[in-house]
Amino acid sequence: MTMEGGEGVGKTTQMRMLERRIKAAGFEVFITREPGDTLLGTEIRRMVSEVKDESPCPEAELLLYLADRAEHVRKVIRPALKKGKLVLCDRFADSSEVYQGRARGLGAEKVRELNKWVCGDVWPDLTLFLDMDPGEGLTRASQRQGWLGLDRLEQEGVTFHQAVRKGFVEQAAADASRIKIVPAQGKAEEVAERIWTLVKPVLQKWKNSEA
Numbered sequence: 001m002t003m004e005g006g007e008g009v010g011k012t013t014q015m016r017m018l019e020r021r022i023k024a025a026g027f028e029v030f031i032t033r034e035p036g037d038t039l040l041g042t043e044i045r046r047m048v049s050e051v052k053d054e055s056p057c058p059e060a061e062l063l064l065y066l067a068d069r070a071e072h073v074r075k076v077i078r079p080a081l082k083k084g085k086l087v088l089c090d091r092f093a094d095s096s097e098v099y100q101g102r103a104r105g106l107g108a109e110k111v112r113e114l115n116k117w118v119c120g121d122v123w124p125d126l127t128l129f130l131d132m133d134p135g136e137g138l139t140r141a142s143q144r145q146g147w148l149g150l151d152r153l154e155q156e157g158v159t160f161h162q163a164v165r166k167g168f169v170e171q172a173a174a175d176a177s178r179i180k181i182v183p184a185q186g187k188a189e190e191v192a193e194r195i196w197t198l199v200k201p202v203l204q205k206w207k208n209s210e211a
Contacts, residue, residue: 001086001087001088001089001124001125001126001127001128001199001202002088002089002090002091002092002093002094002124002126002127002128003015003018003088003089003090003091003127003128003130004091004092004094004095004098004127004128004129004130004168004179005129005130005131005132005137005168005184006132006134006137006161006164006165006168007134007137007138007141007153007154007161008132008136008137008138008139008140008141008142008144008154009130009131009132009137009140009184010130010132010140010184010188010191011090011091011130012090013188014128014130014188014191014192014195015031015088015090017188017192017195018088018192018195018196018199019031019088021192021196021199022086022088022199022203025203027086027203027206028084028085028086029085029086029087029088030080030085030086030087030088031088031089031090032072032076032077032080032087032088032089032090033089033090033091034065034068034069034072034089034090034091034092034095035048035064035065035068035069035072035091036068037072037076038068038071038072038075038076040067040068040071041068041071041072044064044065044067044068045068047064048061048064048065048152048153049151049152049153050151050152051150051151051152051155052152055152058100058104058105058106059106061100061104062096062100062101062104062106062111062114065095065096065100066096066114066115066118069092069093069096069115069118069119070118073118073119073120073122077089077122078122081122086206089124092124092127093112093115093118093119093123093124094127094129094168094171094179096111096114096115097111097112097115097167097171098164098167098168098171099153099164099167101167102163102164102166102167102170102171103160103163103164103167108167108170108171108174124178125178125202125206126178126180126198126199126202127175127178127179127180128179128180128182128195128198128199129168129171129172129179129180129181129182130182130184130191131165131168131169131181131182131183131184132165132183132184132185133165133185134158134161134162134164134165135158136185137161137184138150138154138158138161141154142154169181180198182194182195182198
């Protein structure tokens with residue numbers, strides 16, 4: 001299961017709230033994120049987040065995320081799945097297809113083929129896209145970061161972030177059975193209820209399949 005969305009939509013908060021509810025429902029859940037949950041991924045996260053005089057070109061940016069994902073799938077996600085854990089991941093393949101494939105213009109289908117090569121049979125059963133106006137999300141991100149400042153992607157112009165939102169909407173339309181759009185406005189508890197309504201049937205399906 002994955003959670004996606006633009007900058008400042010509240011994924012971290014919602015991941016924690018969803019983790020508690022999934023555990024309360026009797027499932028063993030493992031929380032992870034991209035990029036950054038391997039030794040290589042930690043370095044890649046630093047590289048793609050730091051604000052520098054020169055940013056990587058879109059192709060290089062994509063390949064860095066794919067390198068992180070390859071390590072992540074092999075060393076973190078697949079082992080957790082083999083232990084029977086429910087994996088909840090903050091960003092995954094859809095982020096590359098949207099940010100680099102759609103917003104950067106590299107082509108979502110081309111990125112999907114690369115994702116298939118990297119991920120193999122590891123693919124989310126459910127993806128939650130937290131949807132919010134990019135302007136509001138960037139304001140939230142700025143308030144959250146405080147004196148640390150915005151990272152490289154957060155500093156992209158509003159036009160880019162509007163393209164990201166449009167890309168996620170298109171991604172959801174192209175794979176409507178898996179990707180569900182969750183309005184992210186309002187109180188965190190309200191958003192959590194919208195998410196839980198979508199997650200409960202999936203948990204029940206998994207529970208029935210194991211019975």
